[in-house]
Amino acid sequence: MKRVVITGAGTINALGHDVPQTLAAMREGKCGIGELSLRDVDRLAVKIGAQVRGFEPDKIFNRQQLALYDRFTQFALVAAREALAQSGLEFSGELSAKTGVVLGNSGGGMQTLDENYRTVYEDGKNRVHPFVVPKLMNNAAASHISMEFNLKGPSFTVASACASSNHAMAQAFQMVRHAMSPVMITGGAESMLCFGGVKAWEGLRVMSKDACRPFSATRNGMVQGEGAGVFVFEEYEHAKARGAEILAEVIGFAMTSDAADIVMPSRQGASRAISGALADARINREEVGYINAHGTGTAANDKTECSAVADVFGPHADKLMISSTKSMHGHLIGGTGAVELLACIMALRDGVIAPTIGYEEADPECEMDVVPNQAREAQVDVALSNAFAFGGLNAVMALRRV
Amino acid sequence: MDVKKQVIAIIAEQAVLEPSDVSMESTLEDLGIDSLGLVESIFAIEEAFDISIPFNANEPEKSDFDISSVATIIAGIEQLVNA
Structure with missing residues (x-):
């Protein structure tokens, strides 16, 4: 069995648009939860969430990309870019052929679903954008990362609700540990903070209307967030040989x-x-x-x-x-x-x-x-x-x- | 149909019982209704009476809506319907 280390990390979430910002916020105990800003929020009973704020996708992606990227894919790509840049890896030849992307995700392109259901049900239109399917499929994020970084190994998406990311990272870990691949890109992404996404969660009556207070006797439910985390899992000798910075060992x-x-x-x-x-x-x-x-x-x-x-x-x-x-x-x-x-x-x-x-x-x-x-x-x-x-x-x- | 009969019908359906088997003293637990059955019953009651029931599964005891027996549930709904 091979040893597996993490040589790159990237994220975007309510606490920050990258890893340094996120860790600084965690150190300071900052709260990323606030009033939701989304269409028809007045019809929601739960009006709070941990939204990614100040995110301007049109400054990061071009028009063709935006037509294909749901918000969860955008988050995944932003996180992947940070993780891959930190790792310093370039993918060609054998490494490209063996490296893949295993991401966790539960809802797929919920923003795309929400918007297009409105179009056909609420607005009564009979035509939707041709890219609805490739945009909402929940392997879209993994696929776009594979395309952007030339990763031709095993790539797929794992959906097991709140455990999706851990299940995904466990798969990537196994692949590197058992020498199927020297490097795997892994993590997860989600963007459910849209009217339909929050409305569905309201139904279970487990959401808090004011704050997330885990373990406190005063806790009264969960609060949804959004974002992504992506990591580079690398075989230890491979990382050591190229002098990579090792963040931790899995x-x-x-x-x-x-x-x-x-x-x-x-x-x-x-x-x-x-x-x-x-x-x-x-x-x-x-x-x-x-x-x-x-x-x-x-x-x-x-x-x-x-x-x-x-x-x-x-x-x-x-x-x-x-x-x-x-x-x-x-x-x-x-x-x-x-x-x-x-x-x-x-x-x-x-x-x-x-x-x-x-x-x-x-x-x-x-x-x-x-x-x-x-x-x-x-x-x-x-x-x-x-x-x-x-x-x-x-x-x-x-x-x-x- | 009055509120009581309608609520008993909803609870009976959830419990897969005849309405005659649901007594005012029964608790949801007596009737075999679990946490999912409870939120489903509340949803059905909200739909039937066009009301909103303030109920958070994390702090049922803090809710003004008392779910400790069929009688208290009916009393709570009557209040909301008449409000």
């Missing part, structure tokens, strides 16, 4: 299914995924210093997640730090694990633990060190990133400081 992962309920999470499914990741990475639980929680801020997730962590870590659960950065960048659904991996990289490389902001009051069912409200300096050797999706699909990644 050392293991595990995936489990609850096989229980379509929306309610299971403590057992979550704890099996966490302990599976430790086993896959061949580490003792005492080595884990930080967990980036799934931490959605719902009643159901947070208490289930905390009890799963307590199950797996025993007495060490009281020593490790666990924070939910969704309190700042919202829940990016299919893109969330990718943006959250940045908090793990910051913990390992910079020794800064991103906080859980909005934390007001301890909840006896979530009694852990959730790094409330303020970032903390700490040396961490191993970090985990949790993702527990609707449908009972769980995926946990393990990373190590290099």
Whole structure:
């Protein structure tokens, strides 16, 4: 088996248009959640979200590109450009033939769907733009990254709701680990903050109308975000040989299914995924210093997640730090694990633990060190990133400081 | 049809029971209605009476809308319908 390291990272989300801005915001405990600015917001019951602001796609992409890129594809390309630039890799010959793109995404081109449903249902038109299908298909982002960077290896999109990005990164990790490819581009993107996207979520009655406060006794639901995170996963010797900067090492992962309920999470499914990741990475639980929680801020997730962590870590659960950065960048659904991996990289490389902001009051069912409200300096050797999706699909990644 | 009969019909359909099996004292749990069944029932009631029920699944106890039994649900809906 090969060792797998991360040699490039890119993002755009409500906290920043790149990795340095995002990490600075996480360090400062900034909140990216605010009043939604979108068409027909007055007809929504939930009027907040973590939108990407100040994004001017027409300054980044040309007219032909814009005709083909839904907002989630735009986010994915912006993040990929940053990650690939940092890695310093150029793709030709054998490397180009073997490198692919595995992205997580849940909703596909929701903005495109929303706009074109309006056109045919609300405006009563009988004609839509010819590119609706290639724009909304949820592999569009992975495909456009492959085209822009000449990546001719295995590329596809993984859809497992809130665990999509972690499942995608687990696939890319496997491919590099088992020498199928020396390099894989991976992560996730999502853009569901449109009228139909928010309206659909309202129906479940799990959304907060004021803030995302994971683990706090005063939590009252999740808040949606949008954006992308993209990483370059590279075989260790390949990276070392070219003198690449290594951000962190990916050392293991595990995936489990609850096989229980379509929306309610299971403590057992979550704890099996966490302990599976430790086993896959061949580490003792005492080595884990930080967990980036799934931490959605719902009643159901947070208490289930905390009890799963307590199950797996025993007495060490009281020593490790666990924070939910969704309190700042919202829940990016299919893109969330990718943006959250940045908090793990910051913990390992910079020794800064991103906080859980909005934390007001301890909840006896979530009694852990959730790094409330303020970032903390700490040396961490191993970090985990949790993702527990609707449908009972769980995926946990393990990373190590290099 | 009065509010009570209509609500019982909705709850009975959700619970896959006859309306006569739904008593005023029943809790949703007694009737085998889980969290998804609850939000589906609330949706059906909102549609039937053209009202909005203030209910967040994360803090059911904080809602003015009391879901602890069929009787309290009916009382809550009667209030909203008459408001």
